[in-house]
Every structure is written in structure tokens, then in C-alpha cells.
Amino acid sequence: GDREAELGLPFSPLCDRKSTMVAQSQVGFIDFIVEPTFTVLTDMTEKIVSPLIDETSQTGGTGQRRSSLNSINSSDAKRSGVKSSGSEGSAPLNNSVIPLDYKNFKATWTEVVHVNRERWRAKVPK
Structure with a gap:
């Protein structure tokens, strides 16, 4: 976090030497780790699963x-x-072939992450 602070870049509260507050740490973890990771996983899943679904529909399922x-x-x-x-x-x-509703996967995890983030934000001291 020190180098990021020097450069004026955002950084996770987990990397802040001056203060570590659990609620802020959780919000930072969600923003810097959870959400980007799930975004990449969702993008990968869509790229992998879409051709398989297309192939299955072409072979009559x-x-x-x-x-x-x-x-x-x-x-x-x-x-x-x-x-x-x-x-x-x-x-x-x-x-x-296992039926999979991957199109709603992103909406589902996005909502869960949003709710979790807001719960932690409510606990951040003001």
C-alpha cells in the first residue's frame, strides 16, 4: 500500500500500515479481490460454456x-x-450435458457481492 499511496493510486485497506479496520478491510477485500476474481471467472465461463452450448444445440442436444x-x-x-x-x-x-443457467450466474454473484459489501460499509466507522 505504501507505493500505491505514493503514486496516488487506490489501495486495499488491508495494505494500509496506519490503520487496519475489519469493516474497511472487508470492503477492500471485496473491491480488490472478490469482485475482480469473479469477473474474470464469469468471463472465462462464458467463453468456455458458450461454444459447448452451441455445439450441443447443433447435435440436437x-x-x-x-x-x-x-x-x-x-x-x-x-x-x-x-x-x-x-x-x-x-x-x-x-x-x-448438464443443464446450467450460466447467464444468470453473473447477476446472482453480483447481487450477493453488492449486499455483502453494503453490510460491511454500514459497519465502517464514520
Whole structure:
């Protein structure tokens, strides 16, 4: 925080040597760590999931898609003696498509983060 302060840049209260206040620290953690991290994760998820949804809709949504990463399904693995990378007794591999409402994911986490931030802001001494 010292260097950021010298340059006039914003910095997290967690990095302020002069005072560490829990409520302000939480607000700073949300602003500097949580929100940017979830923004990146949401962007990545959208870029990864959108093509998969497009591919599924083009194949009729049968859920029988195979990727190069999962080219052996559980029945093929049993017949060939290939063991799953999971632990013994783990559930069999499942290549079916799982319904996912990723479009509302961003709105959901944004609202939760906003509510949490406001709770902590209310506790910041004035």
C-alpha cells in the first residue's frame, strides 16, 4: 500500500500500515479481490460454456458429445480395462450435458457481492 499511496493510486485497506479496520478491510477485500476474481471467472465461463452450448444445440442436444479430453466413456473403459483417474469406487464417468443457467450466474454473484459489501460499509466507522 505504501507505493500505491505514493503514486496516488487506490489501495486495499488491508495494505494500509496506519490503520487496519475489519469493516474497511472487508470492503477492500471485496473491491480488490472478490469482485475482480469473479469477473474474470464469469468471463472465462462464458467463453468456455458458450461454444459447448452451441455445439450441443447443433447435435440436437443428445448429450452424446465426446471431446478429446473425455474420449473414453465409462462403458468403454470397463470393456478395455482402462481405469478412471478418480479414486477406487468413484462414480462412473458421465459425458452427458448438464443443464446450467450460466447467464444468470453473473447477476446472482453480483447481487450477493453488492449486499455483502453494503453490510460491511454500514459497519465502517464514520
